[in-house]
Amino acid sequence: MKRLTALLLALVMLLGLTACGGPKPSDADANKLVVWHDKEDAVVEALSAYLAEAVPDLEIVFEKKTSLTDSLKLVGNDPTAAPDLFIFAHDKIGVFAEMGILTPVAELLGEDALADYLPMTLSAATYKGTLYQLPLYFETLLFMYNRRYMQDGEVPATTGELLDYMGRNTGRGRYGFVEQHSTAYYSAAWIHGFGGSIIDEDGTPFPDAQAVRDALAYHLQFVALMPGETEYSTVNTLFLEGKADATIGGPWMVPSARDAGIDLGIAPMPTVDITGQPLAPYSGVQGVHVLKFAAEGKAEAVKTLLVALNDPAIGVSLALASGCAPASVKCYDDPSVANDELVQAMRATAEIAVPMPNIPEMDVMWTVVGNLLTDVNLSGKDVGASFDTALAKASELIAAMK
16 A cells, blocks of 8 residues: 555656646757747748748748737746747837746847847847847838928928928818827827927836927927828828828838829928927837747757847848838848838938837826827817826826836
């Protein structure tokens, strides 16, 4: 009986150790990497074609997720259900880092491998001093105009010139300039142009309160010359149908504009007259994130993949395939990239762009700022009172997250 009990006890301990250690991948599984993403087909096709040649011994499986953030929140700590890596924008890094599911990229590639990236992209990929993303490419908002209506010589260098142009070219169903003026993503450029910010890296909302108030008040005179409806579809349609001379939009608008036969011009963001600072839009950096269990269980395969994606060749391929602006400085030496007007415009804007905050508290601010802009721009409420209400609400919601 004692021997039977001892055998059973040993079996239980063995099973327990096996469960704690988790199943070790077979040789085939060790070379298979599942990558979640939410990207358009052109990006995935370029990545697949490049990796098929660069890492032929790896099986890279791309899986598209429409709600990638929610999916990772559910299964990020489950190696049987989560991916090995994912390609996503940088602004959720803080959420995933706090979950404890990410591996620092420098631990896998080494610091020297990251020397040739645009500083803005590395800043975006860093959370609490640790780099959690290998940047691939980035997007920023751009000043775009229809040369049929706005001549190159009329492109405003300052917001004062823009306002003057709008006043002379708005009316009878036409607009000199349109933008999504009451959404946080677009209005952030105006706030930054006044030296303000929506939130700082410590999670303090509106740290430069007066700058935000000033930006909102100043922006109202532009809003008065734009349609009240600020949905993307409305702004996009007005520009594509030739009912708006200029707009601020992302690179995703360019294919539609060119398909519509618009002689598209792209120019630097105007400078705010009274501050001397340019309208500085948010930037979104798309890149590769490595889940912790994959870095531990499939270390060699993960490192091999990251080394391949660290090559400037993939940045060039992505730029050619979908107009992405590469994160690696070396990509801009390639003639095909150097001669791309859209890519070069985003490269120039990267010098002033502000990476979207990647801290968890920013999730609160999108809604708070959206409500603030609705109150001020669409409902005509007092700027000061509306701002105070928004600040109080933001502080309350962020405190509840602690």
